[in-house]
Structure formats: structure tokens, C-alpha cells
Amino acid sequence: MKKIEFFKHNIGDEEIERLNKVLRSLFITTGDEVATFEQDLAEYLDLSHTVGVTSGTAAMHLALLAAGIGSGDEVITTPLTFIGTANSILMAGATPVLADVEKSTGNINPEAVENAVTSHTKAILPVHLYGQMCDMEKIRKIADKHDLAIIEDAAHSLEGKWNGKNSGHWGDYACFSFYATKNITSGEGGAISVKSEEKYELLKKLRLHGFDKTAADRYTGYFKQYDVDILGWKYNMDNIHAAILIEQLKKIDVMYTRRSEIYTKYHDAFSKIEGIELHTIRPEARHAFHLITILVDPEIRDGALTELQNRGIGVSINFHPLHLMTYYREKYGYKHGMFPISEEIGARTISLPFYPELKNEEIEYITECVKDIVRGS
Numbered sequence: 001m002k003k004i005e006f007f008k009h010n011i012g013d014e015e016i017e018r019l020n021k022v023l024r025s026l027f028i029t030t031g032d033e034v035a036t037f038e039q040d041l042a043e044y045l046d047l048s049h050t051v052g053v054t055s056g057t058a059a060m061h062l063a064l065l066a067a068g069i070g071s072g073d074e075v076i077t078t079p080l081t082f083i084g085t086a087n088s089i090l091m092a093g094a095t096p097v098l099a100d101v102e103k104s105t106g107n108i109n110p111e112a113v114e115n116a117v118t119s120h121t122k123a124i125l126p127v128h129l130y131g132q133m134c135d136m137e138k139i140r141k142i143a144d145k146h147d148l149a150i151i152e153d154a155a156h157s158l159e160g161k162w163n164g165k166n167s168g169h170w171g172d173y174a175c176f177s178f179y180a181t182k183n184i185t186s187g188e189g190g191a192i193s194v195k196s197e198e199k200y201e202l203l204k205k206l207r208l209h210g211f212d213k214t215a216a217d218r219y220t221g222y223f224k225q226y227d228v229d230i231l232g233w234k235y236n237m238d239n240i241h242a243a244i245l246i247e248q249l250k251k252i253d254v255m256y257t258r259r260s261e262i263y264t265k266y267h268d269a270f271s272k273i274e275g276i277e278l279h280t281i282r283p284e285a286r287h288a289f290h291l292i293t294i295l296v297d298p299e300i301r302d303g304a305l306t307e308l309q310n311r312g313i314g315v316s317i318n319f320h321p322l323h324l325m326t327y328y329r330e331k332y333g334y335k336h337g338m339f340p341i342s343e344e345i346g347a348r349t350i351s352l353p354f355y356p357e358l359k360n361e362e363i364e365y366i367t368e369c370v371k372d373i374v375r376g377s
């Protein structure tokens, strides 16, 4: 039986050729390729600045620090996300405060956000789940009312828009991931978009130990002394990852067109099937089509995961809500029932293969298998 992988990257000859050039050059750490990727990404997002880092988690950690968030501060986020979202808040020394999600989209519910605001709240960290942006008008209003920063977790929504504006326009910062399964990838990687000039300069220091010069700055021409006046981290993107990302970004529109075709095929196959639900796409959203997830009866979900794998289909769960992870339960005393909608989605969701290389016959095979399993045959 042929396996249909859960995810396949599409790094091709263009990426490999560019990577080869970098590997044969002097500078393989942060240098010109990183600067080029940062500019290309900013242009794609229609923003002035992005900062390349080593992961989406590092991007959120640094954005929180740049926003001045630390010990004693609270940051509101969703339980229905990858653990890195909440971990980044802990890494910044602050406390994650969870607000439940909307049933129809899985995105953080603005009403729950408003109810979670206290005198310690300093920021909102909305996650644009699966590629659909959160209701950013409502979230922006709450942030303005309480004077909070917005740091968008845009790991899923590079191509996403809300009312015509992409990630980074609604928030003060947007954080992207180029992890192996993301819509563009270099294996690992991340970036922060930032609106403020001052915070842009700060982020470049924060990503590299607080140095006032990069390695390229220091070694180009005569050796230059450097100074360190703040504590920074070691999160700088290197030219190796940037080379791959420059070429990946050139293909983004072509890959997006194929992703949206695949989404339509899944949608058409499942939309009228009893026992299978899909999240709603709101009219304000341009979905980035990062993940395709279906919702089934929680009684059959785990069996369906096994059966799909028995039939050669790679699957995943996005996400098991983070408040039910042992570390968070023990640290904050979270229990079942505290965020019921996230828990319901977490117990019912199945993620299916979703990448441009997926063939139409494979999609048909997957959808037929899912329908069979849900009907109990």
C-alpha cells in the first residue's frame, strides 16, 4: 500500500541552487541573504520591516520582549493552539491567560478576550488558526480600549487577510513560522513583522545577544568593535535558511492557488456528509489554507485516526488544547470543562494531508476513506 504522507515540502531545484551558492560563499550566518528575505517578506506583507529569526516561537518571545512584557504581566491567548504560543509568554516571564474560542471557526472569541482583561493585562496574542485570521476589528477595539499590545501568532496565516489586510497590519507585531509543515518552509525558521522603527532596531539587537552589530557588519572591511547594552537571545536567522526561504516565497502564489483548489475538493466532498463538519470561513477572511481539519463524533475520532493510518493516510490533531497538557495543568490547576469549546474541538478534530503536491486521485482516495469510516463501513 502506498502511503499518503501527512505533509510534503516542495523545496525544489531553485532553492537547492541558491543554497549551494550560499554554502560556497564566505558568509553562512546572518548576512545579505537574510536582509534580502526580510525585504521580500516585508514587501509581500506590504509592511516596512520584518526580522528573521530561528522559529515562530522565538519570534513571539522577542515580540513580547520588544512590547515590554515581563514578570507580573498577563497576556491573553487561546487554549486551542500549538504549545509554543503559550510557552513564549512564559519565556518572556509573563503569565498566559486563556480565553475560549468560537465554535464556528476555532479562533479566539473576542467576548472571552474582553472578559479575561484585568489590571495586569498587557497584550493579546491571537492565533489565526488553520489559516483563517481572527476577528481583528473586534480584537483591535479591545486592545485600544484597554491600551494593550497585539502580537499576532500568524504561524498559519502568511497568506491570510482580514477585511483585505494581512497579518501585521492589525497587530503591533505578527509572528511567522517556517517550520517543516508551514506553507513556506526552510525546515525551521521564523520572522517578526513590526510597525515601529524603534522596535525594529530593538528586535535586531534582541535576536543576537544585544550586539549593536551583526557578524557581517563586524567582519566586512576592517574588523569593528561591538558593544552590548541589553540582554539578548541567540535567535538570528542565518543565510542558509534565508536562501531557501527567498525561493520559497517566490512560489507562494502558485502554491496558494493549488492549496485553495485542494481545499475546495475537500469541502465539496464533505460538506453534505452527515457526521462530518468543517469550520466556517467568514466572509471577511481570505483563508491562508494552512490546515484542513474536519470534525467528527468524539466517540469515533481516535478509532478514525487509526483506521486512516491503516489505510495509508497520514493524519494529525490540531490541537489538543494546551490547558490539558500536564505541565499547564500542574502549573495553573487547569481542569477539563474550563474551556469547553476548545475541548470539544480538540476531541473531535482530525487534520488531513494538505499540500500542493497532493494529487487529485489521492484527495479522492482520502475523502472516500473518511466517508467510509464515518459511516461505519
Ligand SMILES: Cc1ncc(COP(=O)(O)O)c(C=O)c1O
Pocket (backbone or CB within 6 Å): 054, 055, 056, 057, 058, 081, 082, 084, 085, 127, 153, 155, 156, 176, 177, 178, 179, 189, 190
Ligand atoms: C499556531 C502555531 N503557533 C506557533 C508555532 C511555532 O512555530 P515554530 O515551530 O516555528 O516555533 C506553530 C508551529 O509550529 C503553530 O502551529
